[in-house]
Amino acid sequence: xxxxxxxxxxxxxxxxxxxxxxxxxxxxxxxxxxxxxxxxxxxxxxxxxxxxxxxxxxxxxxxxxxxxxxxxxxxxxxxxxxxxxxxxxxxxxxxxxxxxxxxxxxxxxxxxxxxxxxxxxxxxxxxxxxxxxxxxxxxxxxxxxxxxxxxxxxxxxxxxxxxxxxxxxxxxxxxxxxxxxxxxxxxxxxxxxxxxxxxxxxxxxxxxxxxxxxxxxxxxxxxxxxxxxxxxxxxxxxxxxxxxxxxxxxxxxxxxxxxxxxxxxxxxxxxxxxxxxxxxxxxxxxxxxxxxxxxxxxxxxxxxxxxxxxxxxxxxxxxxxxxxxxxxxxx
Amino acid sequence: xxxxxxxxxxxxxxxxxxxxxxxxxxxxxxxxxxxxxxxxxxxxxxxxxxxxxxxxxxxxxxxxxxxxxxxxxxxxxxxxxxxxxxxxxxxxxxxxxxxxxxxxxxxxxxxxxxxxxxxxxxxxxxxxxxxxxxxxxxxxxxxxxxxxxxxxxxxxxxxxxxxxxxxxxxxxxxxxxxxxxxxxxxxxxxxxxxxxxxxxxxxxxxxxxxxxxxxxxxxxxxxxxxxxxxxxxxxxxxxxxxxxxxxxxxxxxxxxxxxxxxxxxxxxxxxxxxxxxxxxxxxxxxxxxxxxxxxxxxxxxxxxxxxxxxxxxxxxxxxxxxxxxxxxxxxxxxxxxxxxxxxxxxxxxxxxxxxxxxxxxxxxxxx
Numbered sequence: 296x297x298x299x300x301x302x303x304x305x306x307x308x309x310x311x312x313x314x315x316x317x318x319x320x321x322x323x324x325x326x327x328x329x330x331x332x333x334x335x336x337x338x339x340x341x342x343x344x345x346x347x348x349x350x351x352x353x354x355x356x357x358x359x360x361x362x363x364x365x366x367x368x369x370x371x372x373x374x375x376x377x378x379x380x381x382x383x384x385x386x387x388x389x390x391x392x393x394x395x396x397x398x399x400x401x402x403x404x405x406x407x408x409x410x411x412x413x414x415x416x417x418x419x420x421x422x423x424x425x426x427x428x429x430x431x432x433x434x435x436x437x438x439x440x441x442x443x444x445x446x447x448x449x450x451x452x453x454x455x456x457x458x459x460x461x462x463x464x465x466x467x468x469x470x471x472x473x474x475x476x477x478x479x480x481x482x483x484x485x486x487x488x489x490x491x492x493x494x495x496x497x498x499x500x501x502x503x504x505x506x507x508x509x510x511x512x513x514x515x516x517x518x519x520x521x522x523x524x525x526x527x528x529x530x531x532x533x534x535x536x537x538x539x540x541x542x543x544x545x546x547x548x549x550x551x552x553x554x555x556x557x558x559x560x561x562x563x564x565x566x567x568x569x570x571x572x573x574x575x576x577x578x579x580x581x582x583x584x585x586x587x588x589x590x591x592x593x594x595x596x597x598x599x600x601x602x603x604x605x606x607x608x609x610x611x612x613x614x615x616x617x618x619x620x621x622x623x624x625x626x
Numbered sequence: 627x628x629x630x631x632x633x634x635x636x637x638x639x640x641x642x643x644x645x646x647x648x649x650x651x652x653x654x655x656x657x658x659x660x661x662x663x664x665x666x667x668x669x670x671x672x673x674x675x676x677x678x679x680x681x682x683x684x685x686x687x688x689x690x691x692x693x694x695x696x697x698x699x700x701x702x703x704x705x706x707x708x709x710x711x712x713x714x715x716x717x718x719x720x721x722x723x724x725x726x727x728x729x730x731x732x733x734x735x736x737x738x739x740x741x742x743x744x745x746x747x748x749x750x751x752x753x754x755x756x757x758x759x760x761x762x763x764x765x766x767x768x769x770x771x772x773x774x775x776x777x778x779x780x781x782x783x784x785x786x787x788x789x790x791x792x793x794x795x796x797x798x799x800x801x802x803x804x805x806x807x808x809x810x811x812x813x814x815x816x817x818x819x820x821x822x823x824x825x826x827x828x829x830x831x832x833x834x835x836x837x838x839x840x841x842x843x844x845x846x847x848x849x850x851x852x853x854x855x856x857x858x859x860x861x862x863x864x865x866x867x868x869x870x871x872x873x874x875x876x877x878x879x880x881x882x883x884x885x886x887x888x889x890x891x892x893x894x895x896x897x898x899x900x901x902x903x904x905x906x907x908x909x910x911x912x913x914x915x916x917x918x919x920x921x922x923x924x925x926x927x928x929x930x931x932x933x934x935x936x937x938x939x940x941x942x943x944x945x946x947x948x949x950x951x952x953x954x955x956x957x958x959x960x961x962x963x964x965x966x967x968x969x970x971x972x973x974x975x976x977x978x979x980x981x982x983x984x985x986x987x988x989x990x991x992x993x
Contacts, residue, residue, distance in 0.1 A: 527985035528978065542906075
């Protein structure tokens with residue numbers, strides 16, 4: 296249930312090898328202050344390696360993979376701090392074949408009227424570059440063509456400059472309902488939670504690696520600070536919090552792929568825990584870098600924003616733990 | 627065989643041969659274990675001629691078996707020091723004769739073991755220990771003091787480290803021995819723990835005799851490493867956390883005098899779910915390890931992660947007990963757990979020693 300097949304292993308290894316090299320500290324720092332979170336080099340890599348089409352059905356030229364494979368990619372995207380609309384696009388591909396177009400999801404609000412789509416939906420990732428958006432209505436999921444009029448994504452900003460959020464404004468937009476009914480809305484939100492949990496685990500791993508590398512390089516009192524027991528113990532505690540985390544999102548992803556009832560609780564548990572560990576890791580990583588860590592265009596900042604994003608989008612840990620308690624019958 | 631087929635076979639075996647009512651009957655438990663071993667469900671990692679089932683299967687299969695056994699409360703492999711720590715060490719380092727003599731009766735529980743490592747002046751710095759072993763032609767004469775030795779009053783035997791190379795003061799001069807407790811040169815003085823119970827002891831070795839050197843003379847440190855490795859995975863064992871968490875959940879669900887339960891308190895539920903995530907991730911971490919998906923860092927963190935769980939459980943339990951801590955019905959069990967979590971933080975390498983090991987070996991930090 297938590298194990299990967301050979302292709303998934305290979306995907307993780309490939310992305311681990313390529314993505315961080317495409318996103319060196321200077322490039323990430325530049326994105327923090329740029330007008331857009333678009334990064335052509337890493338997007339091209341995701342396109343060429345087939346990551347963006349992983350969940351597209353085989354008939355549509357994709358790989359027909361599920362949430363687990365996407366989550367494996369999301370962990371590596373989190374490790375590398377991949378900017379832009381990866382999350383929204385791959386979530387959309389779980390429900391619709393975008394036919395080569397850029398897509399995203401707008402799940403921040405369920406639209407009450409499924410016939411005439413009107414109103415605003417907050418927290419749309421990668422919306423400014425998208426041509427298609429999957430929205431949630433009382434009747435289920437629907438897909439809206441952003442080029443057809445009656446719908447646009449406004450603004451792009453928020454707590455994570457590497458993944459900016461826009462607001463979808465609908466004014467009687469034409470839409471095409473997708474199969475699955477209202478249950479499919481909940482399923483897609485759960486999938487979003489799993490991908491955020493995987494991103495958080497990858498981000499936390501990167502914070503640990505950054506802090507370890509800094510401790511080895513940085514010399515004070517005539518020797519690397521990695522030699523000081525206080526630093527070593529902080530790093531060991533952080534490693535202990537992070538090392539076992541992968542199983543939580545893998546289990547939830549497997550449940551979503553098999554349609555198991557437990558998926559809802561497992562997804563909430565994974566995101567609650569792993570996003571909280573990521574916040575801790577980001578803060579510890581800042582502390583261990585000293586003033587360099589507290590610098591805007593320093594090496595840690597991209598993951599601070601990402602940790603806050605993973606923490607808050609689609610349910611904070613406190614909200615998600617209530618879902619888990621209810622799901623386990625403790626309510 | 628795939629997981630589900632194995633699961634079905636194990637279930638059928640359990641349905642035919644095990645009844646949960648027998649779990650407190652030592653004779654029935656022993657008979658069941660022997661039968662389960664014969665069927666290849668227990669001790670697959672121990673060769674058949676040494677009393678195991680000699681079916682070294684995949685770890686995943688062992689996990690499926692363990693889960694099914696646990697589901698009907700059937701006794702699995704005992705997780706005490708004897709089987710979980712000494713047997714693997716003997717399989718790795720013992721002579722053929724030592725394996726034949728000590729492994730089969732240890733599996734059946736006929737021999738029980740305590741661990742002679744810590745001394746009054748050698749705790750975290752175990753390599754500096756001072757107990758000596760002197761070769762005199764007829765065997766070895768051992769002199770020194772071992773302390774905080776768990777289970778010493780009940781054990782039939784001790785495995786221990788002693789200094790065989792007199793000119794050394796560090797780990798390089800140690801050897802690993804097996805010793806019979808019932809002999810004139812061994813004196814056991816029980817020590818009470820914070821719980822008030824005599825869980826450990828001071829063992830004075832005043833010319834105790836043995837002929838059982840395990841591994842080569844002077845290589846005891848290396849031999850003891852494999853025992854400690856097994857001890858750490860034992861202390862960090864997920865089944866233990868799951869039992870502890872289940873008990874905490876029962877405590878939180880027990881109605882209080884005013885008819886309410888602690889579980890109705892949103893803050894208590896929040897902390898319980900947080901703990902549930904830690905327990906669940908340690909359970910899943912075992913699977914990650916089995917599928918080779920963890921590198922060397924994850925196993926090194928298991929003991930410290932277990933300590934974190936035990937300490938957080940104890941803090942919540944204390945809060946739930948409220949004034950019952952002073953004098954109440956549930957007091958003893960949870961007070962022992964609250965205190966015992968400190969024992970977990972100390973035994974088998976203190977948490978600070980664990981952090982040192984994780985930093986050096988798991989993260990590769992230069993000293």
